[in-house]
Amino acid sequence: MLELYHGATSVCSSKVRIGLGEKGLDWKSHPINLAKGEQNTPDYLLLNPKGVVPTVVDGDLVVVESSVILEYFDSLGTGPRLMPEDPRDCARARVWLARCIDVHAAINTMTFSTVGRSRILASVTPEGSDASIQRMPNPAARTKRRDLLKNGLESLYVADAFFALRTLFDEMQKALERGPWLLGEDYSLADTALISYVDRLDRLGFSGLWDSRTPQVGRWLTASRARPSYQEGVSDYAGDADTDSMRAVGAMIWPDLQQKWERFLSL
Numbered sequence: 001m002l003e004l005y006h007g008a009t010s011v012c013s014s015k016v017r018i019g020l021g022e023k024g025l026d027w028k029s030h031p032i033n034l035a036k037g038e039q040n041t042p043d044y045l046l047l048n049p050k051g052v053v054p055t056v057v058d059g060d061l062v063v064v065e066s067s068v069i070l071e072y073f074d075s076l077g078t079g080p081r082l083m084p085e086d087p088r089d090c091a092r093a094r095v096w097l098a099r100c101i102d103v104h105a106a107i108n109t110m111t112f113s114t115v116g117r118s119r120i121l122a123s124v125t126p127e128g129s130d131a132s133i134q135r136m137p138n139p140a141a142r143t144k145r146r147d148l149l150k151n152g153l154e155s156l157y158v159a160d161a162f163f164a165l166r167t168l169f170d171e172m173q174k175a176l177e178r179g180p181w182l183l184g185e186d187y188s189l190a191d192t193a194l195i196s197y198v199d200r201l202d203r204l205g206f207s208g209l210w211d212s213r214t215p216q217v218g219r220w221l222t223a224s225r226a227r228p229s230y231q232e233g234v235s236d237y238a239g240d241a242d243t244d245s246m247r248a249v250g251a252m253i254w255p256d257l258q259q260k261w262e263r264f265l266s267l
């Protein structure tokens, strides 16, 4: 049976759980508590040397990278096929999957420069926070986390995130003007791959990033949330109280974020 190592509210874990739901696959859960640093234990690092979730184990096969995991699920022959047969549509889907690397980096930035940062600063001492960052095995991820916690929305990483998000929303708007889903009429692996990232921004209270400029993104998010896989993969793990508290903090940060976003768009 497929075994999934995952974090309850991690976006990449939600993405993979949505994929499991869409494919109707059975799986065994290995919860990893990211706040407690369980992603950095020696045993877990043997599976995933970067100390990140998700990881899938299928017998003697270990699969990392959420988009690769989704393609693996789709290749197993259970449930509806989510990668199109047509080579051109298949290439289009793979471009969406490849974009997820940049998009995830942007979501990480938007989380830890805003609401994540406020929560950490309010609940963990600087020494405690630095000790947990020091346990992250990837030096680039450590440098980034320190910078986001120190500088918030003034971090240089925010410009990179804005660029990735503007590109994402523009491409989504164009695609979704042609049909209800990213590849047109049919739901595909491209949609599965992107839902949890956009969902996170909405849960942070940042839907203003697309509401007026690229409104198809919001329409698509609503349609994606209506699928049973969203309930199984996201809602069952994200408490309403936690989302309400994220939105409340996000609402205080939004005016500054909005100003910076609009300045970026005008350049």
Ligand SMILES: N[C@@H](CCC(=O)N[C@@H](CS)C(=O)NCC(=O)O)C(=O)O
Pocket (backbone or CB within 6 Å): 007, 010, 011, 012, 013, 034, 039, 051, 052, 053, 054, 064, 065, 066, 067, 101, 104, 136
């Ligand atoms: N490109 C990877 C990114 C994985 C990743 O960074 N996951 C985050 C959660 S969404 C994580 O485990 N972070 C651990 C940490 O911050 O220490 C994927 O798509 O699987």
